[in-house]
Amino acid sequence: MVSDLEKRILEYIEANYRRFINILSDLIGIETVSAWKDNNVMKKGAEVVATLLKDIGFRAEIRSYGGHPIVLGELGKGPKSILIYNHYDVQPPDPLELWSTRPFELVEKDGKLYGRGVADNKGNIAARLGAIEALAPYLDELGLKIKYIIEGEEEIGSPTLHKAVEDLKQWLKADGGFWETGYVDRRDRLRIPLGFKGMVYIEVILRGASRDVHSGLAPLIPNPVWRLAKFLTLLKDPNGRILVPWIYEDIEHLGSEAEELLKELDIEELEKLKKELGIREFAEGLNGFKALRKLHLEPSLNISGLYAGYTGKGSKTIVPSLVGVKIDIRLVPGQKPSKIIDRFKEFLKENGLGDAEIIIHGAYPSGYTRPSEK
Amino acid sequence: MVSDLEKRILEYIEANYRRFINILSDLIGIETVSAWKDNNVMKKGAEVVATLLKDIGFRAEIRSYGGHPIVLGELGKGPKSILIYNHYDVQPPDPLELWSTRPFELVEKDGKLYGRGVADNKGNIAARLGAIEALAPYLDELGLKIKYIIEGEEEIGSPTLHKAVEDLKQWLKADGGFWETGYVDRRDRLRIPLGFKGMVYIEVILRGASRDVHSGLAPLIPNPVWRLAKFLTLLKDPNGRILVPWIYEDIEHLGSEAEELLKELDIEELEKLKKELGIREFAEGLNGFKALRKLHLEPSLNISGLYAGYTGKGSKTIVPSLVGVKIDIRLVPGQKPSKIIDRFKEFLKENGLGDAEIIIHGAYPSGYTRPSEK
Structure with missing residues (x-):
């Protein structure tokens, strides 16, 4: 009333x-x-x-x-x-x-x-x-x-x-x-998030020559793209599986309470999402509850941006002087941004990219309320 | 006079x-x-x-x-x-x-x-x-x-x-x-090129979701960058060594006549080039005559441009819907652009990238005059 x-x-x-x-x-x-x-x-x-x-x-x-x-x-x-x-x-x-x-x-x-x-x-x-x-x-x-x-x-x-x-x-x-974000699900049920993932946003820049060079000189001029490509393959495989174990360190598992709540989510939304985005399969072939679990309760590692050399229309023949990649890592409860940043830097060094320039665009831990919390 | x-x-x-x-x-x-x-x-x-x-x-x-x-x-x-x-x-x-x-x-x-x-x-x-x-x-x-x-x-x-x-x-x-290009070398000797390398300029585009997606969904949304990164490592190693043998097919060697002319070039210019471009070492650690030979008489494979997602300043958190790479391959006498393009396409398919969109921005063979030609 x-x-x-x-x-x-x-x-x-x-x-x-x-x-x-x-x-x-x-x-x-x-x-x-x-x-x-x-x-x-x-x-x-x-x-x-x-x-x-x-x-x-x-x-x-x-x-x-x-x-x-x-x-x-x-x-x-x-x-x-x-x-x-x-x-x-x-x-x-x-x-x-x-x-x-x-x-x-x-x-x-x-x-x-x-x-x-x-x-x-x-x-x-x-x-x-x-x-x-x-x-x-x-x-x-x-x-x-x-x-x-x-x-x-x-x-x-x-x-x-x-x-x-x-x-x-x-x-x-x-x-x-x-x-407030104020979303409703496809059954018009209001979503009440009980937390959010943390974030580390890292930009990595690798340099070659001090300026872009005509690509007639390509046999001689080091092109930093090849070094970065190799490094990226060490982070994730082509199917999207994370290959670095340190991404999963220090996770404080939220336990069965959180998993029970996940089960109340509408799994069909995943299929609708696929259709909406024109995707045949999710990364790693994920599906159903496993997909929801990964989405809501696990850390993630993503490339948000990548750039080198000429990115406009048509062609330009150069050896780029630098390549940059913007990586966002999302953290779950228990994980500390500063530790992940350290791990990332160590990993760069271990793989011969100690000369990389690193810009941290954001770093904050996850926050959450336990479902049963009063 | x-x-x-x-x-x-x-x-x-x-x-x-x-x-x-x-x-x-x-x-x-x-x-x-x-x-x-x-x-x-x-x-x-x-x-x-x-x-x-x-x-x-x-x-x-x-x-x-x-x-x-x-x-x-x-x-x-x-x-x-x-x-x-x-x-x-x-x-x-x-x-x-x-x-x-x-x-x-x-x-x-x-x-x-x-x-x-x-x-x-x-x-x-x-x-x-x-x-x-x-x-x-x-x-x-x-x-x-x-x-x-x-x-x-x-x-x-x-x-x-x-x-x-x-x-x-x-x-x-x-x-x-x-x-005419009208360059002189560092000893003021006029350069008279007797030929030029051919070129195949290929842009490869890989797609994931039909639009950029907020990277909160990164665990599910396929990010085409990982697939491309893997592919690039198959073309060249981090030091710049070409890994695909088909780049060297059909080369018509110009013989000792051309190599003799190479010896007349000023090898010190290579060191000056390094200094000018702030490079400690050339790709593959090349030096001296070997560097000149590779530069003038061998095909090359280069990435001129690379782009995915957000490439502006600061941060944006997305899973890019596509990644593109601009590759220029330079050909030497004997090599046909159309054959190299076919080889490239086959290589994409063999490595699971048969879905890639390919744009050919340029394709022409090399041209040359033999030093002894009348």
């Missing part, structure tokens, strides 16, 4: 729906790609988010801890408080040619909204702010205080968030907290 | 030197990157070249054989005729960040000229046209006819030039002919 309060709130949302969509449209229009490190754009993104909070009545401020700014907001008196985390940054829109709409323009088509950040996570910010706005007149009546922290570096591994957490330890205390 | 004619010509060149540089500047300013396939720009490039020919008195015309236009010009009555080949297209200027000047702007610095095409080969066109202009009043006196053919597809393997040659067979007949 819908209470009177609920009814009023739902009516308010209905009446203001178009305006909420316009707010999302404004958010999508700001190109807050954290990986591009355009400080002016990120600052503008934070300012717009802070203004949106203030418009609803939040006491809001913007802070920086050496990276892209973080927006903080507080609404209501409590005594109970809830903490919401989110981020206003997005992933780069590349490859642009695969977009059928402009990435930074909100487009409505067949009842769906398209634009970079609609699903991750500006859509959630706009929806949540709409809900809070509708709820705002009743917060005191409900005895609720809302704290909102919205950062700008989630997509690059939140490199300065830990400093904010350290600094704001007192302020962040709350009776409950969440980060 | 300088003849009176020579003196007059040299004086003319001296007096008009600035104007010739300006002509080069105009040529550099047109972005005739054949790989970009911008038909309007290429057409403009051809028109400017044709106008330059006409300004000197050439009967000039532009023809197309399905690709970028070819400029033809004829000056003088003969009876002796000389045919000059050149090209107005250039290589792509990437990577842009390694240029300290703008690629399509001629810049003079410390007595040197910088700009895309100065060395290959617009500088030669401008210099040659300057020389011909100075010589033009005396052509009849010398009994000389000059035929000039300037194409726009040299940097992408001249895919339509053979049609032009077939069509213009009669017109192309001449008592002598050359293509």
